[in-house]
Amino acid sequence: MAQNIFRSVKIDKEDLMDSDKPKKINRRAFIKGAASTAIAGGAAVTAGCKGKGLLGSSEAFALEFQEYFKTHYRLMTQIEREKTVSRLERIARLKQDMDIKIDTTGPSEKVLYGYAFNVTRCEGYMECVQACVKENNLDRKSNTQYIRIFEMEHGQMSPDQGDGKYFHMVPKEGHFYMGVQCFQCDNPPCVKACPTKATWKEPDGIVVVDYDWCIGCRYCMAACPYWGRRFNWNQPQIPREEITRKQHYLGNRQRVRGMVEKCTFCIQRTRKGKLTACAEACPTGARVFGNLLDPDSEIRFVLENKKVYRLKEDLGTEPKFWYFID
Amino acid sequence: MKKETTLKNGVSFIKDILLWNLSGSIGYQIYLCILICLMLTGVYGYVVQFKLGLSATNMSNIVSWGFYISNFTFLVGVAAAAVMLILPSYIFNDKDLHKVVIIGEVVAVGSLVMCMTFVFVDLGRPLQFWHLVPGIGQLNFPSSLLAWDILVLNGYLALNALIPAYIVFCHYQGKEPVGKYYKPFIFISIGWAVAIHMVTAFLYQGLPARPFWNNPLMGPRFLASAFAAGPAIISLVLHVVNSATDYKIDNKIFNKLRIIIVSAAVINLLMLFSEIFKEFYFPTHHSQSAMYLFFGLEGHNSLVPWIWTAISINVLGTLMLAFNPFRERQVFLMPALVLLIVGIWIEKGIGLIVPGLVPSPMGEIISYSPSHVELFITIGVLGLGMFVVTMLLKPALIIEKRYEDMVGPHQ
Numbered sequence: 001m002a003q004n005i006f007r008s009v010k011i012d013k014e015d016l017m018d019s020d021k022p023k024k025i026n027r028r029a030f031i032k033g034a035a036s037t038a039i040a041g042g043a044a045v046t047a048g049c050k051g052k053g054l055l056g057s058s059e060a061f062a063l064e065f066q067e068y069f070k071t072h073y074r075l076m077t078q079i080e081r082e083k084t085v086s087r088l089e090r091i092a093r094l095k096q097d098m099d100i101k102i103d104t105t106g107p108s109e110k111v112l113y114g115y116a117f118n119v120t121r122c123e124g125y126m127e128c129v130q131a132c133v134k135e136n137n138l139d140r141k142s143n144t145q146y147i148r149i150f151e152m153e154h155g156q157m158s159p160d161q162g163d164g165k166y167f168h169m170v171p172k173e174g175h176f177y178m179g180v181q182c183f184q185c186d187n188p189p190c191v192k193a194c195p196t197k198a199t200w201k202e203p204d205g206i207v208v209v210d211y212d213w214c215i216g217c218r219y220c221m222a223a224c225p226y227w228g229r230r231f232n233w234n235q236p237q238i239p240r241e242e243i244t245r246k247q248h249y250l251g252n253r254q255r256v257r258g259m260v261e262k263c264t265f266c267i268q269r270t271r272k273g274k275l276t277a278c279a280e281a282c283p284t285g286a287r288v289f290g291n292l293l294d295p296d297s298e299i300r301f302v303l304e305n306k307k308v309y310r311l312k313e314d315l316g317t318e319p320k321f322w323y324f325i326d
Numbered sequence: 327m328k329k330e331t332t333l334k335n336g337v338s339f340i341k342d343i344l345l346w347n348l349s350g351s352i353g354y355q356i357y358l359c360i361l362i363c364l365m366l367t368g369v370y371g372y373v374v375q376f377k378l379g380l381s382a383t384n385m386s387n388i389v390s391w392g393f394y395i396s397n398f399t400f401l402v403g404v405a406a407a408a409v410m411l412i413l414p415s416y417i418f419n420d421k422d423l424h425k426v427v428i429i430g431e432v433v434a435v436g437s438l439v440m441c442m443t444f445v446f447v448d449l450g451r452p453l454q455f456w457h458l459v460p461g462i463g464q465l466n467f468p469s470s471l472l473a474w475d476i477l478v479l480n481g482y483l484a485l486n487a488l489i490p491a492y493i494v495f496c497h498y499q500g501k502e503p504v505g506k507y508y509k510p511f512i513f514i515s516i517g518w519a520v521a522i523h524m525v526t527a528f529l530y531q532g533l534p535a536r537p538f539w540n541n542p543l544m545g546p547r548f549l550a551s552a553f554a555a556g557p558a559i560i561s562l563v564l565h566v567v568n569s570a571t572d573y574k575i576d577n578k579i580f581n582k583l584r585i586i587i588v589s590a591a592v593i594n595l596l597m598l599f600s601e602i603f604k605e606f607y608f609p610t611h612h613s614q615s616a617m618y619l620f621f622g623l624e625g626h627n628s629l630v631p632w633i634w635t636a637i638s639i640n641v642l643g644t645l646m647l648a649f650n651p652f653r654e655r656q657v658f659l660m661p662a663l664v665l666l667i668v669g670i671w672i673e674k675g676i677g678l679i680v681p682g683l684v685p686s687p688m689g690e691i692i693s694y695s696p697s698h699v700e701l702f703i704t705i706g707v708l709g710l711g712m713f714v715v716t717m718l719l720k721p722a723l724i725i726e727k728r729y730e731d732m733v734g735p736h737q
Contacts, residue, residue: 068453072464142381148688160689180688189535195472196457197464213464215457216380216450219472221390225535227687231390231450234381257379258450315534 060094063087072197073210073249085249092254100245102253105271107204113265113320114205114292115276116302117179120326121286124149124170124177131281132181135266136252137244139236146230146263147181147278158311179287181278182207182228182263183311183319190220190229199260205292205320206265208250214259221260225315229262265289292320334499342498343721350720353570361713368706371699372447380450382699388686391448393696393704396675398444400555401437401711402479402526403548403674407556408434408486409519410586416512422579428722429567430560431490434519436715438483443707471529478522485515494722497729523548530682538615539682547597548674553590554644555670557583558663563715565660573723580659584647591644591666598637598673618691619681626684628693633677640669 070076070084085102092100129147138144150162152175159178171177188207191199198213199220221229235257247253248268255261266276270289274280279287290299302308306324350358375382385392411430414420446452457463458476467473489508496503527548530539561583568575605616617623622630643666646658685691696704 072457075464150688158689160685160687162689164688164690189533192469193472193533195466195470195476197466198457213454213457214451215454217445217448217472218390218450219470219529221387222530222683223533223535225687227387230387232379233383233386234379256451257381260450 057094060091063091063094067091067212070212072213074197074200081249088253096240098240098243098245100243100247100253103246103248103268103271105248107202107206107271110291110293112205112292113184113270114290114299114303115184115265115279115321116288116299116306116308117321117323118284118286118288118326119176119178119323121284122149122177122179122282123284123286124151124166124172124175125283127281127283128179128278128287131277132263132266134242135244135269135277136263137236137238137247137254139232139234139255140239140242141234141237142232144230144232144236146228147179148227150178150180151175152178178323179278180226180311181321183226183317183321184263184265186318186320187316189223189225189315189317193219193223195219202250204271206250206267206270207262208264208267209259209261210250211253211255211259211261216258216260218260225312225317226319229260231260232257336495339495339498346721346724347717358713358716361709361716364709365706365713367702368704368709371702371706375447375699375703376452378699382697384694384697384700386692386694388690388692389680389683389694391679391683392694393676393700394444394448396679397704397707398441398448399526399678400671400675401441401444402523403552403670404556404559405434405437405441405479405482405486406519406523406549406552407560409516410553410557410590411560412512412519413516414582416509417516420582422576422582426560426564426575426579428490428494428726429563429719430557431486432715432718432722433556433560433563434486435483435718436711438479438486439714440707440711441479442483443710444704447703447707471525471532474525475522475529478518478525482515482518482522485511485518489515490722494725498725500729500732502733520549523552530678535687536615536682537612539678541601543597543601547594547601550590550594550597551670551674554587554594555667555674557587557590558667561587561663562660562667563719565656567719567723571720571723573727580656584650584659587663587666588644588648591640591647594670595641595644598640614685615681618684619677623685623691626691626693628695629677629680632672636669636672636677638669639665640673643669 067084067087070080073081076084081104085104088102089100092098126149129145129149132138132147133140133145136146138146148159148164150159150164151166151170151172152159152162154174154176156162159180162178166172184201184205184207186201186205188201191201191207195217196213196215198215199207199209201207216231218231221231232255236255238254243254244252246268248264248271251264251267266274266278270276276287276289279289288298288302290297292299292303294300302324303322306326308322308324310319310322383392408430411423411427415424415427446455449455458465458473460467465473465476467477489511492508493503524545527545530536531541531544534540561580564575564579564583567573602616602620605613609617614623618626619629619633621627643662643664646662647666651658680694684694
């Protein structure tokens with residue numbers, strides 16, 4: 001137990017330095033044992049029942065069996081990460097007959113992502129919501145959305161007074177619009193709450209979830225003051241042709257039922273130097289995304305030259321998401 | 327545990343326990359069958375939930391914790407309440423309460439089993455449960471209060487299972503238990519009982535995101551309500567033991583428990599009043615949850631009848647117990663206890679958890695009531711708890727009775 005705490009603390013420190021660098025810690029005997037048992041078990045099952053059974057092909061079953069015993073993403077070595085990615089890609093091939101590509105690109109040096117939302121410009125078209133749903137493979141059955149747009153009357157300032165369910169022609173006279181999503185807090189209460197360390201803040205500021213490590217207790221959802229997290233109450237369903245195949249392990253890869261997910265600033269796009277899907281889709285240019293550490297970035301211009309504010313600053317969560325008015 | 331090569335060793339202990347539990351009057355057999363039916367209802371509910379996922383419940387992204395966590399919160403209190411028997415009987419050497427302390431400990435074990443089962447059925451991915459286990463998983467200790475709660479609940483379960491097991495085993499062998507082997511653990515368990523309920527309160531209290539919970543009175547009020555509801559439940563169990571077995575319980579004991587219950591219930595009501603005053607004297611934006619609970623918001627008032635019922639019967643039960651107009655007549659004492667228990671169960675269960683989550687941080691208001699699957703599973707878990715209590719209590723009381731007959735009244 002004490003050893004475990006010690007190791008965890010050590011990992012936290014290392015990860016703040018650079019989470020992408022594979023861990024140099026000795027793999028524990030248990031994981032080795034479990035993995036080899038899993039492989040042996042999987043092989044035995046494979047040998048036992050050839051062909052398609054209840055759980056799809058026996059190969060897929062063997063792979064899923066091995067996936068069950070894998071460790072926390074942050075404890076994996078580079079080789080282990082490659083292995084789990086290839087297993088996941090193979091499972092998609094076998095079960096969905098689909099070629100997906102799962103990326104594990106880590107954070108870059110001197111990058112800290114931030115977001116600014118122009119309250120004056122947003123007209124409530126919700127193109128960003130649609131783009132986000134599609135890009136991030138969100139469940140269509142329960143209509144999961146990371147972004148909420150609230151229609152506000154003049155004089156209001158906080159979205160909890162606005163209308164998040166409007167359904168009419170926009171923009172409406174006398175109203176303005178505010179978008180809300182995960183604010184990627186610098187001091188995230190959700191990370192503190194998680195009992196299994198399944199969610200954490202990456203060095204580039206993005207709060208991510210290891211979907212396979214989450215046990216679905218939903219304490220993080222209770223801890224979030226911005227309602228930034230979503231739970232998969234049912235098995236997510238996406239029409240096959242709409243699945244985004246370029247995926248990231250910590251981002252838009254397909255989730256299963258029973259775990260929590262959230263906006264990751266489109267980690268699969270932004271770590272490749274692209275804009276988030278919502279910022280790209282916005283027809284009015286209300287969404288500004290960029291690197292807070294780059295003095296020439298647009299986000300820095302906004303923060304330095306506009307009047308900006310953040311939601312619920314009194315809670316000390318330090319969101320990296322600002323609102324501004326032209 | 328000591329093993330001796332007499333006739334009465336560990337093996338015969340287990341054998342006798344099984345035998346005593348299975349044998350009994352026809353009424354007892356029917357009672358066991360009912361418990362098994364309750365548990366099977368729960369199993370059926372869980373099979374459905376396992377197939378459909380938690381979408382089988384009425385929880386949602388707004389009310390992300392519901393009936394399971396409500397019951398969990400209430401039962402942690404019942405478990406902690408064993409300390410109200412342990413403290414007077416071991417520390418102040420109260421001979422009357424000493425006779426029933428084992429019953430309090432068994433009720434605590436049953437409550438803890440129910441608590442853990444409620445948390446388990448609430449998990450989205452129960453098969454990944456091992457991710458919590460230190461050593462093979464990653465327990466976020468000391469940062470996460472949920473990690474704390476897991477540790478303290480398991481520790482308290484161990485204490486409340488092993489101490490009585492040792493004492494009962496010694497009595498089974500006709501020996502006096504050796505104080506130095508178990509007394510230190512008694513002292514630990516007293517502090518630990520307070521800890522399990524404070525930590526469970528901190529689970530909610532530590533969330534600035536939820537103003538309704540983010541309240542420093544939460545921990546003390548949890549204890550006060552627990553020390554009322556817990557001994558009330560123990561009194562009910564004592565009543566059953568008294569009327570169904572030959573282990574007779576003196577009226578003095580009921581009266582002592584009544585005094586404990588009344589004191590705690592009055593303090594609980596005082597704190598409740600203090601909370602209500604804060605929410606309604608000068609309502610702020612943070613009073614929305616309390617408004618939702620007591621009066622409903624935007625037509626969503628599913629909790630309103632519940633909370634008013636809870637407060638009414640809470641006050642009524644407390645008054646009946648305090649003024650005790652019918653003296654020790656159990657016909658009147660027991661209904662008063664039931665009123666108090668139900669009142670606290672509503673107020674501390676669904677009346678605490680759901681308003682904490684509604685309105686959502688984005689101001690959205692919805693109604694919640696448990697689905698059939700949630701009710702089935704809850705019935706099953708309660709059945710499991712009663713089963714555990716019965717299975718532990720029946721042999722323990724037989725052994726205690728024999729020991730008492732052998733050495734005379736407890737010294």
